[in-house]
Every structure is written in structure tokens, then in C-alpha cells.
Amino acid sequence: MADEKIHWADLLADKIIKERGKKDQYVCASGITPSGTVHIGNFREIITVDLVVKALRDKGKKVRFIYSWDDYDRFRKVPKNMPKQDLLKKYIGIPVVDTPDVFGCHKSYADHLEKELEESLPAVNIKPEFIYQHKMYRACKYAKEIKYVLNNKEKIREILNKYKDKELLPGDWWPAGIYCEKCKTDNTKILDYDNEYKLSYECDCGFSNEIDFRKKGIVKLSWRVDWPMRQHIEKVDFEPAGKEHYQHPGGSRITSNETYAVLYNDMKHPIDLKYDFVILKGIGGKISSSLGNVITLNDCLEVYQPEIVRFLFAGTRPNTEFAISFDLDVVKIYEDFDRLEEKYYNDDKIDERDKRIYELSCIKIESKKPERIGFRHMTMLVQIYDDLKKISKDKKILERAQCARNWIEKYAPEEFKFKIHEKISKEILKLLDKKQKDSLKLLKEILEKKRFDEKSLFNEFYEICKTTEISNVDFFRGAYLALIGKEKGPRLASFILAIGKEKVVKLLKEAK
Ligand SMILES: [Zn+2]
Numbered sequence: 001m002a003d004e005k006i007h008w009a010d011l012l013a014d015k016i017i018k019e020r021g022k023k024d025q026y027v028c029a030s031g032i033t034p035s036g037t038v039h040i041g042n043f044r045e046i047i048t049v050d051l052v053v054k055a056l057r058d059k060g061k062k063v064r065f066i067y068s069w070d071d072y073d074r075f076r077k078v079p080k081n082m083p084k085q086d087l088l089k090k091y092i093g094i095p096v097v098d099t100p101d102v103f104g105c106h107k108s109y110a111d112h113l114e115k116e117l118e119e120s121l122p123a124v125n126i127k128p129e130f131i132y133q134h135k136m137y138r139a140c141k142y143a144k145e146i147k148y149v150l151n152n153k154e155k156i157r158e159i160l161n162k163y164k165d166k167e168l169l170p171g172d173w174w175p176a177g178i179y180c181e182k183c184k185t186d187n188t189k190i191l192d193y194d195n196e197y198k199l200s201y202e203c204d205c206g207f208s209n210e211i212d213f214r215k216k217g218i219v220k221l222s223w224r225v226d227w228p229m230r231q232h233i234e235k236v237d238f239e240p241a242g243k244e245h246y247q248h249p250g251g252s253r254i255t256s257n258e259t260y261a262v263l264y265n266d267m268k269h270p271i272d273l274k275y276d277f278v279i280l281k282g283i284g285g286k287i288s289s290s291l292g293n294v295i296t297l298n299d300c301l302e303v304y305q306p307e308i309v310r311f312l313f314a315g316t317r318p319n320t321e322f323a324i325s326f327d328l329d330v331v332k333i334y335e336d337f338d339r340l341e342e343k344y345y346n347d348d349k350i351d352e353r354d355k356r357i358y359e360l361s362c363i364k365i366e367s368k369k370p371e372r373i374g375f376r377h378m379t380m381l382v383q384i385y386d387d388l389k390k391i392s393k394d395k396k397i398l399e400r401a402q403c404a405r406n407w408i409e410k411y412a413p414e415e416f417k418f419k420i421h422e423k424i425s426k427e428i429l430k431l432l433d434k435k436q437k438d439s440l441k442l443l444k445e446i447l448e449k450k451r452f453d454e455k456s457l458f459n460e461f462y463e464i465c466k467t468t469e470i471s472n473v474d475f476f477r478g479a480y481l482a483l484i485g486k487e488k489g490p491r492l493a494s495f496i497l498a499i500g501k502e503k504v505v506k507l508l509k510e511a512k
């Protein structure tokens, strides 16, 4: 396919321009109910939109990127990873924005979850305009739309019933709910509607009232209708949705699209896109799914630099499932990125798609190739130097160093970890045979005598082996045992140079 050469975000941008026509401004939307931790799977939606927004802007288009916090939705279920489960259970049925922050640091439960994401997005250069739906509803901004929906409830019922085999919507069904003025829950029933702005209701708590929803923002459209209503009012051109919303029969995005077309036939429903799940790899016992613990963008940023996080998503088509790795693959992913960067700056034959993956990954495209230290090498350096500033003063290099240190401490396989000996213990000395001790003595003498770079030192190892008639395998094993007490370690020549000649010489003196 010829399209394979063009990045998916650019293809989508072209599609949006073509199908939605010429506009002064295009609107791209994303959103979520802050009812639980916003995890990396949810982030996939945000970055999918961001990549399309950037693709549109690169084509010279003006774009409004909105992110809806659906914080006027009811609190349905207590997520397993939240503290104070019993306390939270008491708030089921009230808006998430009125549920208390169980961490005790924000105005509300919703506010806590919202801020957690809002504060982490700028790091990956994502800056949407946030819309807080509780504010919109409470300020009665949707009164007209609510009236329109209530008057068209039969059309909506028809769409929703189409996907139901047995239990059709009951006769007294309404596409909206009311939050009780007394107990705040939506355990209410609409009793009467005057086809204008007056609704009467009663609540399970015993309270009943008649209200004018131009004056009291307590009526909330049910979410299958709320979604197309807002897309209509916000003039959304593009909004993706997770694959669970497309499930048959009657996935919420399917009914939302149909509802949009029936209610707002002035335009076709916004262009949509189904994105797949993100799975996690290599988190082992750190995260227990039975506890409902989840990985957030911040957790990813502990291990991956921002451009690498973007690279993971920019380099994968949204409709394919992919894994974010915390195991050994982390090293490979950094190497893939560095290779792409090298190609971008130094290979004229780089293909268009790769070029775009790089551009869309970068927080800022530098005029000159940024200085980098490979991640594998970095994992060694961060274990040699306590103070990372000794590795470099460059901000981006230090950022990578911190990621490497976090990875070593939290996720790296044992074989990657080491601690350099201060002294060689008696136990280790017992493990070294005569040939190994002789070769280490020779290594020490050579190090004292000459200056080396990595290559010349590496060549020297083979001279040592010849002279002391030791096998290469035994020599390297002896050296690692002396330095770190393990049989394997980082590439020896660069390892010795990174530790520093003096320290190695001092240590090897003891190998006798
Ligand atoms: Zn908080």
C-alpha cells in the first residue's frame, strides 16, 4: 500500500480536512470520567489526539484541542487501587466531583485525579484545553440542549432499543437523570415534564420537587446521549474512542454516532478512530492487577524520557494492541530511538514515515543532533557514580541518567545490577585460581603504566591472556569477580575506564 509510507497521523489529518471541509478551526476532542486513576491505556487516547492535532498544525491548520473531564458523571464503582474503600462506597450515586479526595490533598476525588494527569501532560508536550463538565452542567449551559434531547427521547429510545434483544427500555425511561437536591444522589425518578424547562422528580430518599433546569443545573444527560450532545455543541471534528466502546451489539460509540446523526443531522458525526489497549510487560510483582494497581504516565516517565514515551505511541498504529515494557526491552527501545535519531540527522535516505515518527516524538526538534549516552552504558554509569552530575552537565543526558537509575532500582533484571567492591573479600579470593590472580596482577601493572582508550584496553586483554596462558573466559570471569563479585558484568574495557583506573588498580592489588 502506498499509504504505508505516510504516517498514520498525517493520513488522519488529511482525512479530517477532506471530509470536514475547509474550516477556520478544527476541533479535536478527548475526555474521560475521572472515576479512577487515569492510566497509560487512557493516555493512549490523549496522545492519539495530540499526534493528529500536531499533524493538522504541521499542515498549517488552526486546531482547538479540548479535553473533557466528565466529572459530573455519577460515581459508579470504587476502584480497587483506592484507599478508604468503605468511605468511598458511601458516595456511590453522587457526582464524582462531589466525592471527597481520599488522599486528603485536593478539593475532591475528581480534582485529585484530574490534577494528577494535568500536571504530568506538559512533560510530554501535550497541552489541551480542559473543560470541566460539572461547571458546564451546573451553570445550566446545556439547558437548551437538554430540552431538545428530552423532546426527542423517542428517537433515542429507538436507537438504543435496536441493540437490545430482551429487556427494552421501560415506558418511563428518560435519556437524563436528576441529582437530588437533598441527598445529592441520582437515585431519582422523573415524574413529569412540560416539554419546556420544567421537570418534576422524586428521590429514593423521599424528597420530591419541581425544578426549572435553566435555573438549577442538576439534570444530567445519560452518557450515551451526553457524548453526541457535546460533540455537537463543541463542533468536534475528530474524537477517537477505545475499542471497548465499539463492541457489538450497541457499543456506546456506535449508538453515540447514530444518535448524533439522528439528532443533529446538520452534519455527519465527528470522524472517529478505534484505538486498542495498552498492555504492560515486565512489571512483575511490582504491580498487582488484582489490587487494581495501574501504571500512569508518571510511572512511564520514571523510566522513559518524554520523547521516548511519545516515540512508543507515534511509532505504533492506534488500532494495534501494544505493550509498554519495563523489562529488558527498555534497553532495546532506547536503542531503537537513538538509531532513528541518528538516521534523522545523518541519513538522507531516511523514509518519510520514519522521519515523521521522529518529528512527532520530539518535544523540540533541535537543529543539531542532541548529545546522547546509550541507555545500556548509562545503566552502568549510574551504578558507578552516586552523583549523577559527574556523568554530565547536559540536562537531557541527566534526564536519561535518572531514568536509567530508576529502571535499575525498580525493574532491571538482576544481571544488570552490580556494586563495585571496596575490598576483595576472602570468599572471592578463594574463588580465584592462580592463573586468574596472575592475569589480574598483569592487568594492574599495565593499567599503571599506560593510558588507554576502550579499544586499546580491549586488545590488551588478549595480550594478557596469551602471556599468562589463561582462557579468555576465565580471565573475564576473574576480573568481574574481583571488581563486583559476579561472573559477568558490563563490557570490561569500558567498565574499567568508567570506574577509573586508580580505583581499579587499588582493588586489583588485593587480588593475590
Ligand atoms: Zn489529592
Ligand SMILES: [Zn+2]
Residues within 6 Å of the ligand: 180, 181, 182, 183, 184, 185, 203, 204, 205, 206, 207
Ligand atoms: Zn435524595
